[in-house]
Amino acid sequence: xxxxxxxxxxxxxxxxxxxxxxxxxxxxxxxxxxxxxxxxxxxxxxxxxxxxxxxxxxxxxxxxxxxxxxxxxxxxxxxxxxxxxxxxxxxxxxxxxxxxxxxxxxxxxxxxxxxxxxxxxxxxxxxxxxxxxxxxx
Numbered sequence: 001x002x003x004x005x006x007x008x009x010x011x012x013x014x015x016x017x018x019x020x021x022x023x024x025x026x027x028x029x030x031x032x033x034x035x036x037x038x039x040x041x042x043x044x045x046x047x048x049x050x051x052x053x054x055x056x057x058x059x060x061x062x063x064x065x066x067x068x069x070x071x072x073x074x075x076x077x078x079x080x081x082x083x084x085x086x087x088x089x090x091x092x093x094x095x096x097x098x099x100x101x102x103x104x105x106x107x108x109x110x111x112x113x114x115x116x117x118x119x120x121x122x123x124x125x126x127x128x129x130x131x132x133x134x135x136x137x
Contacts, residue, residue, distance in 0.1 A: 045134035047127040050114045060100045067098040074108045090123045099124035102134045
């Protein structure tokens, strides 16, 4: 992976915002933490559901409930590598933690994301950041 994709990955793709009391890191790439610190607050950003309807990211996160925001792509090898762990977190802690996967608008579209969801049935919400609003927030 090179160029703009690598930059996007390093900047935001793997930003898991875990809103729980302990410090953790999302992912490490090239020895560098590319995640957000635990306790980071989600900021307002408009994205699309997989049917193309406008959705506010904050509306997908119940107030007072910890959340994991996974910035994700169908073509991302590291995203695929952590998918089993994300699904395990959903199975084990889905009642206590809200997971939202934000599909970035680089090299994919809502239909492709929907195909992934239909195939893998992760059990949590996927949205599409077609304009990069959430990535830049």
